[in-house]
Amino acid sequence: DELAAARPLATPARPMFAPVLLEPAPSGTSRTAVASLIVAVAGIPLFGLITGLVAIVLGSIALGGIHGSRRRGTGFALGGILLGIVDVVGWLVFLTLALRGGVMPRIDLADFEPDESVLEGLPPAIGRAMRANVLVEWTSNRGMIGGSGIGSGVVVGVADGRMIIVTNRHVVDPEFTADYSAANERPKLGGTLEVKLFGQASRPARVLWIAPDGIDLALVDAPAIEADVRAAPWRTDSRLTVGMEVFAVGNPCGLGWTHSPGVISQLRRQTCGSRRIRVIQTNAAINPGNSGGGLYDKDGNLIGINTWTNDKRISEGLGFAIAWESLLELNPPGLKTPEPEPLEPQKEPPAEEATDRP
Incomplete structure (x- = not known):
């Protein structure tokens, strides 16, 4: 009875699992890979810093699309990526050199x-x-690396076998900044300080005085071994005028005892804490290493201490010296008005005998 009552199952109208037909993968060369190589090549004469990055991105996308497909272009994509990297690196080097003014030969100062x-x-x-x-040369042994630097100074007094030298504070104190809150703290050199006269060996020195209120001046004391050590002449009543002929003597870039002529371009004032000091603007060549050196009038009297210069990539002929009168107003120890010493007249070359011959 049960078999007679059973009914056959209904046949489905369509199969439950129909076969999926896969479309054939596209063939041919990847356009993205070709575009990557073209952009990379264009970046050589053009601005490769941008086009090189674009070529790298396009090449990476092309490699991802080529993988697992029948498309060609792997070589184009890899070439675009590599050339894109060369574009970026090359343009970075070019821009760095251009902004720095090119590669200059290094001078062996010795x-x-x-x-x-x-x-x-x-x-x-x-x-x-x-x-x-x-x-003036300082050598710091602070920390693991340390450091060194050079500057200039002027002998302004000689007595009892010692000489007093005026220079900039930033020459003897490399960590000095015009921070008035800590301006009166003594410099923490943590190394050695030496000075050298013309044609003489270096000798140790020590900081004797630093200017107050962040004024960039200092006095250094050192032994005067030689009997012919001479101090620079200076006066308390220097009359400075714009257009006045001056010259600087210092050690720019370590090239010692360099003479640089010029004129006073302007007389200015600078506020340092509660004080106002006089600043001489000059077109005499002032470079790194001139700091602390002297600015003189045409008669050889010390009228200022060379202290600042402008960025040479921006402008030329802008140097600044702290006027000597501003240092005297600070009443530093050990400075005494020198006795007037007449300068020896310059020897004239012998005149040639007159002759009728042409």
Whole structure:
């Protein structure tokens, strides 16, 4: 009875699992890979810093699309990526050199010692300034790396076998900034300080005084071994005018005892804490290493201490010196008005005998 009552199952109208027909993968060369290589090549003459990055991105996308397909273009994509990297690196190097003004040959300063014979026959004003100029060098052993630097100074007094040298504070204190809250703290050099006279060996020195209120001046004390050490002449009543002929003596970039002529371009004022100091603007060449050196009038009297210069990539002929009168107003210890010492007249070369011959 049960078998007679059973009914057959209904046949489905369509199969439950129909076969899926896969479309054939596209063939041919990937356009994205070709575009990557074209953009990378275009980046060589064009701005490769941008086009190179675009080529790298396009090449990476092309490689992802080519993988697992029948498309060609792997070589184009890899070439676009590699050339894109070359574009980016090359343009970064080019821009760096262009902004820095190109590659300059490095000077070995040890090969450019001044010729001692040049002091003979110099105009007395320049010769006296040359002998009063010193090269100041500090070496710091603070930390694991340490550091060193050079600057200039001027001998302004000699007594009892010692000489007093005026320089900038930032020459003897590399961590100095015009921060008035800590301006009166003594410098923490943590190394050695040496000074060198023209044609003489270096000798140890020590900081004797620093200017208050963040004024960039300092006095250094060192032994005066030689009997012919000369101090720069200076006066308390210097009359400075715009257009007045001046010259600087210092050690720019370590090239010691360099003479740089110029004029006073302007007289300015600077506020340092509660004080206002006088600043001399000059077009005499002032470069790194001139800091602390002297600015002199045409008679060889010290009128200022070279302190600042503008970025040479922006402008030329902008140098600044703290006027000597501003240092005297601070009443630093050990400075005494020098006795007037007449400068020796410059020797004139012998005149040639008259002759009728042409």
